[in-house]
Amino acid sequence: MQKQLIKWYQENKRDFPWRKDQDPYHIWISEIMLQQTTTETVIPYYNRFLKNFPNVEALASASLEEVYKMWEGLGYYRRAKHIHESAQIILEKYQGVFPYEYDAILSLKGIGEYTAGAISSIAYGKQVPAVDGNVLRIISRYYLIKENIAETKVQKKIYQIVQELILNHDASAYNQGMMDLGATICKPVHPLCLECPIQKGCLAFKKKQMDVLPINIKKIKKQEISYITGIITYQNKYFLIQNPPGGLLENLYGFVQYDVESPYSFVSSFQEEYQQNLIIQAHIKDIKHVFSHRTWRMHVYHFILDKEIENMYTLEEINQLPLSTAHMKVLKAYLSSF
Ligand code: SF4
Incomplete structure (x- = not known):
């Protein structure tokens, strides 16, 4: 070398x-x-x-x-x-x-x-x-x-x-x-x-990991939460979840995110929750979103499913759904990454 x-x-x-x-x-x-x-x-x-x-x-x-x-x-x-x-x-x-x-x-x-x-x-x-x-x-x-x-x-x-x-x-x-x-x-x-x-x-x-590595996640301050945020796709559809009533962003739709330390841990957490395999495709962008009382640091990665599952939507369908502002930024970053 x-x-x-x-x-x-x-x-x-x-x-x-x-x-x-x-x-x-x-x-x-x-x-x-x-x-x-x-x-x-x-x-x-x-x-x-x-x-x-x-x-x-x-x-x-x-x-x-x-x-x-x-x-x-x-x-x-x-x-x-x-x-x-x-x-x-x-x-x-x-x-x-x-x-x-x-x-x-x-x-x-x-x-x-x-x-x-x-x-x-x-x-x-x-x-x-x-x-x-x-x-x-x-x-x-x-x-x-x-x-x-x-x-x-x-x-x-x-x-x-x-x-x-x-x-x-x-x-x-x-x-x-x-x-x-x-x-x-x-x-x-x-x-x-x-x-x-x-x-x-x-x-x-x-191993086709050149668009995923390096993992570069800075230490966060109090009031901040660091997430790995997943744009999970199968063909032209995106996997979204709806936030439960009562919490932050209640009823709004968004991407799956876990406060784990790397996209590799994201795959394990997703597997555990949804019993589905994911392939890590690429690191997209790191996005900061400030709410009045807390800040999200979203490390956005693209993952691929090997089949279509429930709760998957096309871009046209997503346009009709109430998406959180934070995750609208995430989607925008993903679409402009090509
Ligand atoms: S990831 Fe970097 S070091 Fe590896 S082949 Fe691609 S350009 Fe070269």
């Missing part, structure tokens, strides 16, 4: 200004700018920033206002403040030379494990993982990890997997290959598996 990915990266790598050399200062600035911002947006900002602050010294001796001015429009200004503070630390503590040790890099302001890993591997060729959302998604799919990637213990497990994968390989090319694969092929929605360089060993592809 590593060899295929690295070869693919070397032949297809995207052309970015921060990929023209391995200067740690350049990589640092680009990685900070790329946090929460797309590559297309970052390119002109990156070029302008480096023109004005070509090295640590120039950045450290600028005023914070000057740095903010160069950051204007990029958002998340805390990043600019951190960069400015870190430049001053580098100047004072490391004589203006960007630190080499992983822990020293990690101790700079605004640098977490992912950014420290990216700088260490790309600038210095160190065998350190750089695990971000892309990597969590790809590894979860590749190894068919059905656990919740929002949990720290699952993230640690994936970190260890990557650590082993890069051992004795070009970690810089591997980490950047994962970034490119996640951005262009193994995308969050509708991954392009037929064009994927690591498809041969990918278990999610083999």
Whole structure:
């Protein structure tokens, strides 16, 4: 897998200004700018920033206002403040030379494990993982990890997997290959598996779970309920239930939902309640719906039945039924997912 990915990266790598050399200062600035911002947006900002602050010294001796001015429009200004503070630390503590040790890099302001890993591997060729959302998604799919990637213990497990994968390989090319694969092929929605360089060993592809994984369910706050909400279909019909009188949304129709931790548990709960088998087809969307006194976090998945059962309706019939607003959003998301 590593060899295929690295070869693919070397032949297809995207052309970015921060990929023209391995200067740690350049990589640092680009990685900070790329946090929460797309590559297309970052390119002109990156070029302008480096023109004005070509090295640590120039950045450290600028005023914070000057740095903010160069950051204007990029958002998340805390990043600019951190960069400015870190430049001053580098100047004072490391004589203006960007630190080499992983822990020293990690101790700079605004640098977490992912950014420290990216700088260490790309600038210095160190065998350190750089695990971000892309990597969590790809590894979860590749190894068919059905656990919740929002949990720290699952993230640690994936970190260890990557650590082993890069051992004795070009970690810089591997980490950047994962970034490119996640951005262009193994995308969050509708991954392009037929064009994927690591498809041969990918278990999610083999088991047709690439549209289901990863499971990514964030911890919820009080007053919030997290559901797996199921669009259950057989041919052109949808399975709906009517809410019982007396409760929230009484008498309104809606999709089945359980407050379970994954779509795999949804299948078991549905089987238990309705004695019917379901096949998980795809993750559709995560939807938040706020009521006056509580919030639903609905993780919407599409499931298929192997035969028609009672309480199934066509779209025309659903149009005539009183559907809850929350589940109207769910249906809309499903219909626009094609
Ligand atoms: S085969 Fe598909 S799911 Fe597997 S890594 Fe490639 S793009 Fe992702």
